[in-house]
Amino acid sequence: MRGAPILDNRSLCRLCSLPEIISYVETFDLKFYQIILDFFFSSPLRIPLESDLCNNLRNFGKTFKKAKLECIRLLANSLTRLSSFVHLAITARSVLQNREQVKKVHDDFNRVDFGVFHWQADWLCSSNSSLNKNSFQESTELNESFCSCNVLARELVGQFRERLSRHCSIEEWADWLESIVDKALNFPKTFKYSPQQIASKGKRFLLAWTLHSSLLLKEITLHSSTSFGEFHLVRLVFDDYLLIIMERKLAKILENYLLN
Numbered sequence: 001m002r003g004a005p006i007l008d009n010r011s012l013c014r015l016c017s018l019p020e021i022i023s024y025v026e027t028f029d030l031k032f033y034q035i036i037l038d039f040f041f042s043s044p045l046r047i048p049l050e051s052d053l054c055n056n057l058r059n060f061g062k063t064f065k066k067a068k069l070e071c072i073r074l075l076a077n078s079l080t081r082l083s084s085f086v087h088l089a090i091t092a093r094s095v096l097q098n099r100e101q102v103k104k105v106h107d108d109f110n111r112v113d114f115g116v117f118h119w120q121a122d123w124l125c126s127s128n129s130s131l132n133k134n135s136f137q138e139s140t141e142l143n144e145s146f147c148s149c150n151v152l153a154r155e156l157v158g159q160f161r162e163r164l165s166r167h168c169s170i171e172e173w174a175d176w177l178e179s180i181v182d183k184a185l186n187f188p189k190t191f192k193y194s195p196q197q198i199a200s201k202g203k204r205f206l207l208a209w210t211l212h213s214s215l216l217l218k219e220i221t222l223h224s225s226t227s228f229g230e231f232h233l234v235r236l237v238f239d240d241y242l243l244i245i246m247e248r249k250l251a252k253i254l255e256n257y258l259l260n
Helices: 009-017 019-041 051-096 099-110 114-125 133-165 170-184 195-222 228-254
Strands: none
Touching: 009 019, 051 099, 051 170, 051 228, 099 133, 099 228, 114 133, 114 195, 133 170, 133 195, 170 195, 170 228, 195 228
16 A cells, blocks of 8 residues: 555564564563663662652552553554455455456446435435534534535546556555545534544544445345455445544544554
8 A cells, every 4th residue: 555664464464473673673672671760769778769759650560561561552452453354455456456356346336226325325325303402502503514414425426437547556546545535534624623523523524434435335235246355345445445544544633542
């Protein structure tokens, strides 16, 4: 996908598995811990610590260990998730490079009744008229957000069909998906929106995207399309890539660490 490192994924995996690299990370962790010890206990017998500080330091090790393990857990989960995505992307690349398979996907896509498709999406995303007054404003905002996503979905149908006919590479598909995220996060410049509002809009877009892709896969299944396997694979890759890109952009907007 776009933004890939200079080394290929297999080389990076091998590099991170080298004992020297693991030892390097371990060494710098130990140096950091040693700095903590030297700061508080450079001369423990000569510099008495306050009793409150001693009590806090006594529990610091356990607290620090818990926080460190949580960070490692998040890193391990991210590595597993991203490596799984890379595996999917490699498989999808071979499909998208096969002109015969792409033609099957294009033909089956054209058989979908998008009138019914969009009607279902609009109905599912519409607000509930029985909501009380306190939730009316929030419901209206949600409805407007989902409606804008449905309008975008109608545009994406034509764009998806056009890219299938051009037999785009996976890199071109990645650029398209990233442009979708940028458009989904775009707000009118005449209004000021908080980072939380932008993040909320991004998450609602992902929900709407998941709904539309599920409805599309249902239509493909009902038509007994021969390209069901290809559709399913492409859907998995697109869903994961959109989520990854959305997470990275929202992390920058919210000024958060991506692993949080």
